[in-house]
Amino acid sequence: MKKSSNKQLLMNKTGDEIQVALVEEGRLVELIIERPESRRSIGDIYLGRVHKVVEGLKAAFVDIGQKSDGFLHFSDVGTTNEDYRALIEDDDDDENGGVDDGDDAPQGARSGDEPAAGANVKSAARSGSKAPSADDQDRAEKRQSYTQMIAGKLKPNDSILVQVIKEPISSKGSRLTSDITIAGRFMVLLPFGGGQVAVSRRVVARKERSRLKKLVRSMLPEGFGAIIRTVAEDQEETLLKQDLEKLLAKWTQIEEKLQDAAPPQLIFKEDTIISSVLRDSLTSDVTEIVANSQLIYKETLNYIQWAAPEMVKNVTFYQGKLPLFEGYGIAKDVESIFxxxxxxxxxxxxxxxxxxxxxxxxxxxxxxxxxxxxxxxxxxxxxxxxxxxxxxxxxxxxxxxxxxxxxxxxxxxxxxxxxxxxxxxxxxxxxxxxxxxxxxxxxxxxxxxxxxxxxxQRMGDQCPACGGTGVVQARFTTINQIERWLRKYALQHNMKFQQLDLYVSPTVVEPLQNSDMKTELKWFLQHMLFVQVKPDESLRSDDFRFYSRKNNKDITAEYGDI
CATH class of the missing domain: 3.30.1710 (top7, de novo designed protein)
Known part of the structure; x- marks a missing residue:
């Protein structure tokens, strides 16, 4: 397959795992992986319970139902905390906090020009190094006063609405913020934005910035704010209005769920991995969007028909004989991660x-x-x-x-x-x-x-041989490689009903045996091959061997790299 000089989005579904690859100049540059046991949580909104407040750390630890308490730094506690508490307790949201308005949109957690869901919308600007002045001293005193004020407001067992801005890493819990944002295709909704509207700094035309601000401000209900994203530039009023209506509908669902919620509880789940990637990565230079799953293909098509109808022609359903990533020549790039x-x-x-x-x-x-x-x-x-x-x-x-x-x-x-x-x-x-x-x-x-x-770290399991000092390939990644090998073997071999023995590490046998459908039966229905899985303690978890039962010959290398 020819390498393109433009960007491609490849959406690959293998079993329960979804992989989304961004390809530039024919090379893999970004890979997003989601499995049922490790779904993304960035942007998720929880009704949490304050576990403890540590003024020395300028932070509170909040129970949101995860293994470890979430970390809420005082700088991430919005001035609208009282509004959220009022909403939870009294369903009274007459007062609303605000966000800084200005020519430049605040920097987001991920997107580079505006915040994605869960981003902290406080200004990230920092002044350069200089000698302390009277103003600096005054600001330091104000920060200290703010810290004491927040510490006084956050009390153990308090309920608080928070959003995940960083996922748990190692033994650390999620990083949280109480500045709630809901990201859409063309804008980010600030439910307690106080009517403030900001525009991404990458929209440079002054006339267009003014148009977008005026347009969005006229659409927003009282008390709401918004950050207009770069992709909103030159978009029609109808599309912006549709995007805002979707965001407001999500906020209405959050309000309704809060009425009967008891902490810790998940209140709002971010969009699926497909919608999130399309929302944040779909730009005019993406010339090809390919999916190997009918469900993902339909979801992608539905989203693009609404968000960028002119790009519908770029969406295709992959029907090649080779697995998707091999067909586009990036399979080795994926495996090189280790x-x-x-x-x-x-x-x-x-x-x-x-x-x-x-x-x-x-x-x-x-x-x-x-x-x-x-x-x-x-x-x-x-x-x-x-x-x-x-x-x-x-x-x-x-x-x-x-x-x-x-x-x-x-x-x-x-x-x-x-x-x-x-x-x-x-x-x-x-x-x-x-x-x-x-x-x-x-x-x-x-x-x-x-x-x-x-x-x-996400694709690897801890190595049992080295006690965690190194990382080996995850068992599910090995299983995906085995299934790719079988597909290639079935395509290149004319005879059906071949009998094969598969030798793998005992650590890989376990997930194969614990799948919903017996793996050997699934492979027979898919490839018309009789495969018997056998444990081999001499093999690493990233290794496997196929033998022909007819002559007990190792055929692994003949039909694919391992």
Whole structure:
């Protein structure tokens, strides 16, 4: 299949797992995975119960029914907390808080130009470094006063309406906010926005900004606010009104559910993974949207017929013989997520290491260069590595502190080129990040927004052999590889009713035996092959072997890579 120079959205359903891939220039750059046991919770709204308030941490711990209490920092407690409490207790929402209005939309939790559901709508602007002034002192005193005020308002066992802005990571609970937002295609609704309307800073035309503000403000019910998203630019009034009506209907459902709710309780569940991805990733440069499931295809088509009818022609149902990701040449990119080493076209490579505190990336030239060419080759490898590092950060959804050790260069101008290249590449990333120039030791420091565990953590189970010091491929990922192997074998083999023995690690046998339909029967109905699953303790959880029962021959490598 030819590689496209444009963006593609590939929606792959395998069993209960849904994978959505964003492909740019024929290469995988983002992968979103959802399984029944690990559904996304960003944007979910809960009626929680305050467990404890720790003024020293400037935070409260809130029970929302998850394994660990959610973390609610005082800075994420909206000034409208009393309004929510009034709504819960008295159904009285006459008073409404507000959000800062202005020419620029507040920065969101994920999208890069406006908040998605669950984003904290407080202004994220920060002033540069400067000597403390009287104004700074005054602001510090006000912050201290605000902290004490919030600590005084939040009491243990209080009910509070909160929204998830970061998923649980390791032993940490969800990060919460009480500034509720509901994201739509063209705008984000602020139920207690006090009539304030902001426009994404990426809408630069002053006349269009004014039109959108005036239009949305005329539509909003009293007390509501909104943030207008970039994709609303040049859209007709009818579409904006339809989007707002959907958001208001969701808020009405939340109000109704709150009347009989008892904490901790889920009040509102964010859209499905398909709707969320389309809402946040559907731009004019997406030239192809492909789904291999009829249900996902219909959901996608319905959404696009409403949101972007001119793009309906770009939606197709995949009917290729090979699995979807293999048909589009990105299957190996998916499997490379578990690889420490990533090769560069120049012959160099990068090593990605996860530690408790940070992720460390080491850039290596991979081959000797003559001394007079060393600076030039180092620059070339570093520039290529900078592009690949950003791609890997997006692909693996790596957040937190990232330290990149580039190849040493003598010329500071070359170091500046690498820094500028890294900044340029990060502009395409929807997650917010900060980057510092390269140090004299060739070290570059990056912080990238982390709102959920990295993809490697979500796709991997803890290794029983190393006690968690390393990560191995998840059992379900191995099962998906087995099913891809069977599909390829069935396509390339003319004879049906072949008898095969499948040897896998005992840890993989367990989910195969515990599925709703007996796996061996399911595979027979799908491929007309008799497969008998057998445990083999010598195999790793990411390995498997197929043997022909007729001659006891290992045929695994003949019909697909493992």
């Amino acid at each position: 690889s420490r080493k990533v090769w560069l076209k120049s012959g160099g490579y990068i090593i990605i290491e996860h530690t408790e505190a940070m992720v460390v990336v080491d850039v290596n030239s991979g081959r000797y260069a003559a001394k007079r060419e060393q600076e030039e080759n180092s620059l070339k490898t570093n520039l290529e590595a900078a592009r690949e590092v950003v791609r890997q950060l997006r692909l693996r959804d790596i957040g937190g502190i990232i330290v990149v050790d580039f190849i040493d260069m003598l010329d500071q101008k070359n170091a500046k080129k690498v820094y500028d290249s890294m900044k340029t590449e990060l502009r395409n990333d929807r997650a917010k990040s900060n980057i510092l120039p390269m140090s004299d030791f060739g070290i570059m420091q990056i912080t990238r927004e982390r709102i959920r565990p990295s993809l490697m």
